[in-house]
Amino acid sequence: MRRQSDDAMTLYRFVMMIPRWWLLLLMVVPALADEGIFDQYRDLMGDDNPAIFVIDEGEEFWVQSQGPSAVTLEACDLGLGAGVTRGAYAQFPRYFADTDRVMDIETRLLYCMETLQGRDREVIAAKPYSLRGDFGTELEALVTWLAAESEGMTIAPEQAHPKERAMYAMGEEIFFYRAGPHDFSCATCHEQSNKRIRLQQLPNLTEHTEVAEAYGSWPAYRMSQGLVRTMGWRLQDCFRQQRWPGLIFGSEVSIALQTYMAVNAAGGVMTAPGLKR
């Protein structure tokens, strides 16, 4: 008891010692600590997003003849019929009868490169994303262009097929699965609203509005890397930071988590490519 009141007295004295300008500061700091901390930075940045180059590059890859078959990807069926690109991104992940599995847009593109162009899937899957020092990959460019082809459209992943619904259910289980030396799951950082890691705002991926904004802004130009990154990369890098082993490109876990996010985001709007730190 004694101890407690001493502490209270110390605290009281301490507060009384604070000069007036300091109190003003106390009012300013919480404001800075809020979401608006980078508003000034963002205002000065404007909206000139270097991803605009990557969109063009993706479109050029789409119409470029490649592989042993020397054909373009223009006959690729992204779910809306052969060659239909407008709005296709917004409906992924989805079930495809020709492969009898749920696919995200990245694995679907690899499927088209393999089946239409005759290219070796393994070679592309071995390095889908840029490494340090690279200036973008074909897959990153294609995904960026296709996301731009869905800009302004409603996020509407298919959930009609049982395999699509099973994928969602699995994604939800994985989202909360804790493992590794740090006991981290996706939920560790992404099941609460209004939280930050360091100064980065963390989207609550279990909440519709926030997951829609987050999911709809990928792929995104990452200023820290000078590259456009895709959702598939985003998941790989999350698991690296979760101290988990390496997430395999196009794996069930990757597609399940994308399904979980896309369905939670359904009804939101595609704004990609985003501009992120």
Next chain:
Amino acid sequence: MAGRIKIRAQKKGELTEVKALMRHPMETGMRKDQAGESIPAHFITEVAVLHGDQTVMQAHWGAAVSANPFLGVRFQGGQSGDAVRVVWTDNQGGTGEGETTIR
């Protein structure tokens, strides 16, 4: 392949506002790649903004300008329909050029 440039040029009262994005890695020469090998310096050294055949601004850059550089400048006397060009050269002999008309 010569580098790409995206340019907007807009009349704002007496002034013409030019905003340009350039496609370039702007490597400092101090980074290492995933395999631990040094990534050679590769950055734009000279940039010029031209209104018609008049140079309105010429810049000398170091590697500290960010990747995929952004440049905004304003000059007097532009008219709608006039050509605005941005050209650059880099330390490896690469070049880039973009052109638009004032709106």
Next chain:
Amino acid sequence: MNDTIKGRVSRRRLLNWAAALGALMTLPARAWATGSRPETAFDATALDQALMALGQTPTRHEGVIFTTPDIAENGAVVPIRVEVDQTVLPNVSKVSVLVEMNPNPLAAVFDIAPGTEVYIETRVKVAQTGNLYAVVESDGQLFMASRETKVTLGGCGG
């Protein structure tokens, strides 16, 4: 960016471009004097050295309006803007931007033609928290403004 053009250059365009570059080399000499690249200043590894190499120690002046963010989301891309109050600093011919904590502090030098507003926007790399400087040359004299920008670490593995 709706009003954009693609800069992929065909051989014909490249020839045109070479002609333009030729024009660039000759025209400015006629119209206005552009400086040559200040190599020594770019090679300097300390702020004082770099400022010295630009000619003289600049004087602080309120006429130099330098805008930088207080806190940058990432040091790889820090947006900056330099403007000048031309009623107090007339005839500006040059704007330099320096980043104190970078391995080579001088980031960029802009030669401004007469009739061009002193209004420069760009994005620079800032290695760590420290001061950024804008130095302008007005009637042959150097003036400057400085601003501190905090560079923050990223989240999970920073």
Next chain:
Amino acid sequence: MRATLRRITLVVWIGVAPVAVSEDLASVIHASFSDSGQATLMRLEQDPLQQRCSQPRDERVDDDIAMALRQERLNAVVFPEDGNFLGDWQRGSAVAASGRGLQSNDDPSIANGGNCYACHQLAPTEVAYGTLGPSLTQYGLRGQSEAMLRYTWTKLWDTHAFNLCSHMPRFGAQKILTEQQLKDVMAFLLDPNSSVNQSAEGPSSAH
């Protein structure tokens, strides 16, 4: 609907606890990852605590099993053998600031960090702090009584001893930090001279 389903599953789990994950899910997870540097597939195996805590926050229940698990964690805490809880606050400050360690791309021969700032406010001069955990600025005001030392050590060693299914890593129990590093972090929190227990110096630093 989904939440109800989850709750039913949860009840079943508790009945036969703690067998949480279906073999199907476990095999899918294993097939989706590959060894990467020090981050091997072994890390995907859940211990009983991880199994128990793989549920949404709002669906956790406090029951006998939870109490038993907490007690088990509490009993397993290893206190410093020499009885000395406090190391060097400046070294502790560096541990709190470093986020490296145990990632697939981290060099295992370099000491791990605690990454405290990712989630907590500590020294008021550091503006880049996260908010997943509570602010620990002025933590030292709580004093250095034996109870306080043991409480704080336990929180760092294994937070689940008090707060089952907390998001915080088990820095001692999982050997993320060494005993010496934990002592240094203790000093960073509790030493009156530590930057955690100072006020921000003025407008420019707090800005």
